[in-house]
Amino acid sequence: MTKGRAALAVAIAAMIAAYFLFDLGRYLSLDFFKSQQAAIDAYYGAHPAQTVAIYFATYVLVTALSLPGATLMTLAGGAIFGLLAGMVIVSFASSIGATLAFLASRFLFRDAVQKKLGDKLAAVNRGIEREGAFYLFTLRLVPLFPFFVINLVMGLTPMKTRTFYWVSQLGMLAGTLVYVYAGTQLARIDSLQGVISPGLVLAFVALGLFPLVAKKAVDVIRARRVYAKWQRPASFDRNMVVIGAGSAGLVSSYIAAAVKAKVTLVERHRMGGDCLNTGCVPSKALLRSAKFVAQARRAQELGMASAKVEFDFAAVMERVQDVVRKIEPHDSVERYTGLGVDVLEGEAKITSPWTVEVRRTGGRVDRLTTKSIVIAAGARPLVPPIPGIEETGYLTSETVWGLRVLPRRLVVLGGGPIGCELAQAFARLGSHVTQVEMLPRLMTREDPEVSEMVATRFRNEGIDVRLGTRAKQFVVEGGEKVLVAECGGQDVRIPFDALLVAVGRIANTAGYGLEELGIPVTKQRTVEVNENMQTIYPNIYACGDVAGPYHFTHTAAHTAWYAAVNALFGRFKTFKADFSVIPWATFTEPEVARVGLNETEAKDKGVACEVSVYGIDDLDRAIADSEAHGMVKVLTAPGSDRILGATIVGDHAGDLIVEYIAAMKHGIGLNKILGTIHIYPTLAEANKYAAGVWKRAQVTTGQLDFLTTFQAWMRGGAGFGAVLGVLPRLLSDKRRALAPEHGASASARAS
Ligand SMILES: Cc1cc2nc3c(=O)[nH]c(=O)nc-3n(C[C@H](O)[C@H](O)[C@H](O)COP(=O)(O)OP(=O)(O)OC[C@H]3O[C@@H](n4cnc5c(N)ncnc54)[C@H](O)[C@@H]3O)c2cc1C
Numbered sequence: 001m002t003k004g005r006a007a008l009a010v011a012i013a014a015m016i017a018a019y020f021l022f023d024l025g026r027y028l029s030l031d032f033f034k035s036q037q038a039a040i041d042a043y044y045g046a047h048p049a050q051t052v053a054i055y056f057a058t059y060v061l062v063t064a065l066s067l068p069g070a071t072l073m074t075l076a077g078g079a080i081f082g083l084l085a086g087m088v089i090v091s092f093a094s095s096i097g098a099t100l101a102f103l104a105s106r107f108l109f110r111d112a113v114q115k116k117l118g119d120k121l122a123a124v125n126r127g128i129e130r131e132g133a134f135y136l137f138t139l140r141l142v143p144l145f146p147f148f149v150i151n152l153v154m155g156l157t158p159m160k161t162r163t164f165y166w167v168s169q170l171g172m173l174a175g176t177l178v179y180v181y182a183g184t185q186l187a188r189i190d191s192l193q194g195v196i197s198p199g200l201v202l203a204f205v206a207l208g209l210f211p212l213v214a215k216k217a218v219d220v221i222r223a224r225r226v227y228a229k230w231q232r233p234a235s236f237d238r239n240m241v242v243i244g245a246g247s248a249g250l251v252s253s254y255i256a257a258a259v260k261a262k263v264t265l266v267e268r269h270r271m272g273g274d275c276l277n278t279g280c281v282p283s284k285a286l287l288r289s290a291k292f293v294a295q296a297r298r299a300q301e302l303g304m305a306s307a308k309v310e311f312d313f314a315a316v317m318e319r320v321q322d323v324v325r326k327i328e329p330h331d332s333v334e335r336y337t338g339l340g341v342d343v344l345e346g347e348a349k350i351t352s353p354w355t356v357e358v359r360r361t362g363g364r365v366d367r368l369t370t371k372s373i374v375i376a377a378g379a380r381p382l383v384p385p386i387p388g389i390e391e392t393g394y395l396t397s398e399t400v401w402g403l404r405v406l407p408r409r410l411v412v413l414g415g416g417p418i419g420c421e422l423a424q425a426f427a428r429l430g431s432h433v434t435q436v437e438m439l440p441r442l443m444t445r446e447d448p449e450v451s452e453m454v455a456t457r458f459r460n461e462g463i464d465v466r467l468g469t470r471a472k473q474f475v476v477e478g479g480e481k482v483l484v485a486e487c488g489g490q491d492v493r494i495p496f497d498a499l500l501v502a503v504g505r506i507a508n509t510a511g512y513g514l515e516e517l518g519i520p521v522t523k524q525r526t527v528e529v530n531e532n533m534q535t536i537y538p539n540i541y542a543c544g545d546v547a548g549p550y551h552f553t554h555t556a557a558h559t560a561w562y563a564a565v566n567a568l569f570g571r572f573k574t575f576k577a578d579f580s581v582i583p584w585a586t587f588t589e590p591e592v593a594r595v596g597l598n599e600t601e602a603k604d605k606g607v608a609c610e611v612s613v614y615g616i617d618d619l620d621r622a623i624a625d626s627e628a629h630g631m632v633k634v635l636t637a638p639g640s641d642r643i644l645g646a647t648i649v650g651d652h653a654g655d656l657i658v659e660y661i662a663a664m665k666h667g668i669g670l671n672k673i674l675g676t677i678h679i680y681p682t683l684a685e686a687n688k689y690a691a692g693v694w695k696r697a698q699v700t701t702g703q704l705d706f707l708t709t710f711q712a713w714m715r716g717g718a719g720f721g722a723v724l725g726v727l728p729r730l731l732s733d734k735r736r737a738l739a740p741e742h743g744a745s746a747s748a749r750a751s
Contacts, residue, residue: 009108012065019067028062028069033076034186044080055080056093063097064104066148070094074176078183086180094176095169098151102164105155113156115608116637122580128157133167138212140171223538226518230352233369238262240567241356241370243348243512246273247553248544249376250331251560252567257340261568264368265341266348266358272331273378274545275553276324278398283421285323287587289316290428294461294589301626313406313429320401350375350513353537372539372567375527376560377512379505379545388474392481394499397422407431407498411483413471415442417586419502420454424588426500427463434464434494436471436485443586446647447598453590453630453649466492474499507546524548531576533563541567552584581664585654590630593657596645596664597635609635609644612670612694614686616650621681627651632690634660634670641669641694652683659687670694702726702733 019025026032033040044051055077062069074094077086114121128135136154139145154164238261242253245267256263270277292309299307329335333343346360350373358366381396383389395403397418408431412423415437427433435442435458441451442458442465458465469487476482483494507526514521519535520528526548533541541563544556562577585593602609616622616630630650636643646660663673674691678684709726712718 005108008104012104012108015061015065016067019065025068028067028072030072030075033072033079037079037186040076040080051080052089056089059090059093060097060100063094063148063151064100066101066152070097070147071179074179075183075186078180079186080183083181083184086183087176090176090180091169091173094147094172095165098147098168098172099161099165101148101151102155103161105152106161110156125158128159132157132159133163136164136167137171140168141174219538226536227353230354233354236354236369236371238264238342238368238370240264240372240374240564241266241348241368242374242376243350243356244273244376244378244544244546245271245331245336245343246376246378246544246556247275248378248546248556248560248563249273249374250336251557252374252376252543252564253336253341254339255561255564256568257336259568260340263341264344264356264370265336266344266346266356268345268347271333271336271343272328275556276327276331278401280553281324281327282320282401283397283418283425284587285320286316286425287421289319290425291589293430294428298626311429314404316429317401317404348512350517350540353517353539372541374560374563374567375512375514375535375540375542375546376544376556376563377508377546379507379551381501382504382506383501384471384503386471386474389499389501392474392476392499394501396501400500403498407496409434409496410498410500411436411494411496412500412502414502414504415439415444415465415467416502416504417443417584419500420458420586420588422500422502423463424458424461427458427461432462432464434466434496436466436469436483436494438468438470440468442467443592446592446594447600447633449631450592450598450647450649454588454592457588457590466494505545505551507548509546522548532566532570532574533559533577534566534570538570539567549579550582550584554584555582581661583657583661585657587654589651590649591651591653592647592649593653594645594647595657595661596643598645598647599633599635602635602644607644608638610638610694610697611635612690612697614690614693616683616686619683619686619689621683621685622651624681625651632656632686634690634694636670636694641671641691642667643670646690648686650683650686656683656687659684697736699737700733701735701737702729702731704737705733706730 040051055073059070059073059077061067062073074090077090077093080086081089114125132154136150136159139150240252240256240261240263242249242256242263242265245253245265249265249267250272253263253265267273273279275281289311293311296307296309299305333345336343344358344360344366346358346366349357349359351357351367353373354369354371356368356370356373358368360366381398383394383396400422406429407426410423410426410431410433412419412426412433412435415435419435419437420442423433423435441448442455443451455465455467466485466487469485469492471483471485472491473484474481475484477493477495480495481497481499483496483499485492485494507521507524509521509525509527514527517537517540519537519540522528527535527542527546529535529542529547533543533547535542543559543563545551547559559577562575566574581595583593583595585591597605597607597609599609599611601607612634614632616632617628619628622628622630627650630648630653632650633647634643635645643660643664645664646657648657648660650656659673662668670691673688674695676688678688706723706726706729709718709722713720713723
């Protein structure tokens with residue numbers, strides 16, 4: 001605690017203690033005030049300004065210190081100054097006092113509370129930033145919520161002081177009026193409880209409900225306004241139309257069919273969308289073949305004299321398509337029709353909030369009416385407008401699967417997950433790959449040491465990793481394609497045979513009615529949705545890549561659940577999409593998997609954390625597999641085993657991380673992971689050992705000293721007095737005692 005904080009804490013504590021010690025509360029009782037009222041009135045008559053000043057200062061002090069007595073002070077205000085003047089004086093005094101209490105709570109406790117509960121409060125903080133004024137107003141309207149509790153709690157949130165002040169003043173007016181008026185009738189009041197009758201309580205509750213009702217009404221009016229220019233059909237053919245049969249669209253329509261809704265799924269291209277046809281499935285199939293080639297190259301490491309792999313690149317790419325074909329039935333028209341989904345192959349266009357036109361192959365147009373629409377139109381590769389790129393030609397994650405001849409020299413533009421996976425696959429299959437990334441490291445979303453592990457492995461495997469290198473132009477020189485890039489102020493020229501662009505993906509938001517309906521897109525160019533995955537039209541939802549914020553198959557399925565359930569049952573209950581525990585993996589070698597915060601994000605967001613790292617180079621199973629590399633890195637809240645995030649680098653990281661995903665989702669801490677039997681020898685043991693690193697780092701020198709003396713006493717080597725002698729150190733010495741063991745490191749970093 002800083003000196004300033006300590007001084008303020010002491011001053012406040014002293015004043016509160018004095019209040020109770022000297023029983024000052026007796027002066028803030030109804031009986032005392034009544035007994036003194038004549039004298040106070042006389043003083044007010046003789047010294048009006050002084051009376052107002054004394055009253056005002058006392059009121060501010062009582063409320064700023066959160067002392068009991070604000071009710072009496074308000075009544076007294078009415079009794080002394082009358083209704084109008086009393087209202088004005090009390091209104092300002094109570095608002096200023098409340099704001100001082102708010103500021104004191106903020107100054108003394110906010111940092112500590114936010115640090116301790118950081119991520120847990122993230123949703124509350126976001127809510128306060130968005131609608132804090134509204135909630136405060138509601139709370140203020142109902143004087144049943146203790147006045148001082150609201151002041152202190154709001155001080156812990158990110159609410160602006162100005163907002164707190166004016167909303168409090170406005171919100172408390174009704175309550176102030178009632179109490180000040182009661183004060184003008186003081187002779188008829190026997191107790192403070194008597195001020196408020198049951199009828200008045202009901203009136204206040206109604207008043208408190210008013211803003212909530214008003215908000216609902218605003219929502220209805222807003223919805224009415226967006227629908228105003230559209231003709232609503234009298235009835236609908238369907239409960240739901242889903243646009244796009246990728247991961248998101250398939251899940252939405254599956255859910256709808258499962259709850260017996262009449263649902264039509266429209267797909268213009270291939271069932272299964274990006275994941276099945278051009279994304280997860282073919283990329284993982286290609287990586288598998290490439291991994292086999294890479295492992296054969298490591299034959300000697302595994303005790304073989306040699307191993308030679310001969311392959312035909314075209315056959316490898318055919319295997320990829322075979323894998324796609326094998327998984328295809330899971331997403332097929334037949335399967336979904338069997339599940340009760342009406343599948344239409346064609347291009348969908350939303351023509352009104354309740355109608356979707358489908359241009360079928362062959363030109364026929366079907367017009368569907370529907371109660372709700374789920375947009376699951378996905379995303380496509382982003383191709384940056386670099387001069388010459390169209391002329392030299394390029395591949396993307398959509399077209400690369402058509403290759404049947406291995407490019408001799410491949411430039412991969414982009415160091416994100418897709419660029420990294422494909423760069424490694426092609427390099428292992430024999431292309432000379434140059435990976436060009438504008439930023440200073442690969443996979444910039446991950447921590448720097450993770451990027452470094454991947455880049456080192458890539459370089460060791462022969463990939464020419466060019467970081468901090470910006471593609472400027474593509475040219476043809478002497479019949480050869482050349483990328484002109486800039487690195488550290490110098491132009492570099494990289495000749496290539498094929499270019500793979502993997503610099504990001506962009507949501508499909510054009511050409512199917514969003515513009516005509518005025519559905520806005522965000523700065524990230526995804527369809528704008530609220531937390532219910534709802535667009536500005538309450539019956540039109542969006543999910544998956546088209547809505548973001550994450551671009552994964554599992555998040556597409558996750559958001560699809562919210563879109564479908566809210567679309568079908570939102571009239572009765574809505575569910576806010578929960579993005580609190582989102583995992584992902586990049587399937588390079590080393591594999592990288594993450595859930596929750598990493599260290600970089602924790603620092604950026606000011607979330608204090610302890611970092612525990614277990615090096616997988618130490619793990620028996622990894623050593624036996626000749627895969628002894630990587631790490632498990634876990635972030636925990638300081639002084640607690642609550643997991644804030646985990647990153648795993650190494651073999652099967654994407655599978656290993658599931659233990660941490662489940663732990664975070666269900667509030668399981670590292671102590672429980674440590675107390676769980678993990679099978680020996682497995683890679684999963686790394687998760688337990690990371691928990692062990694954390695646990696060891698919690699031991700203090702005081703605890704160790706105590707244990708040493710205790711064990712000596714048990715052996716008869718020390719007297720009981722010695723044990724008692726170290727007890728104070730056990731309680732007071734909180735310095736961390738143990739250095740981390742072999743390769744593992746643990747550190748406490750508070751940002
Ligand atoms: C190379 C690569 C590897 C990847 N690897 C992984 C991975 O390992 N793990 C992971 O989780 N994610 C991975 N992803 C991301 C994943 O593929 C996507 O996040 C996921 O497929 C998104 O699903 P979606 O349903 O939102 O969109 P999509 O799958 O793109 O589906 C959208 C569908 O909508 C259709 N459509 C669009 N407009 C219309 C219209 N007007 N009418 C009718 N139909 C329309 C499209 O044809 C498309 O089929 C990878 C992506 C790529 C490119």
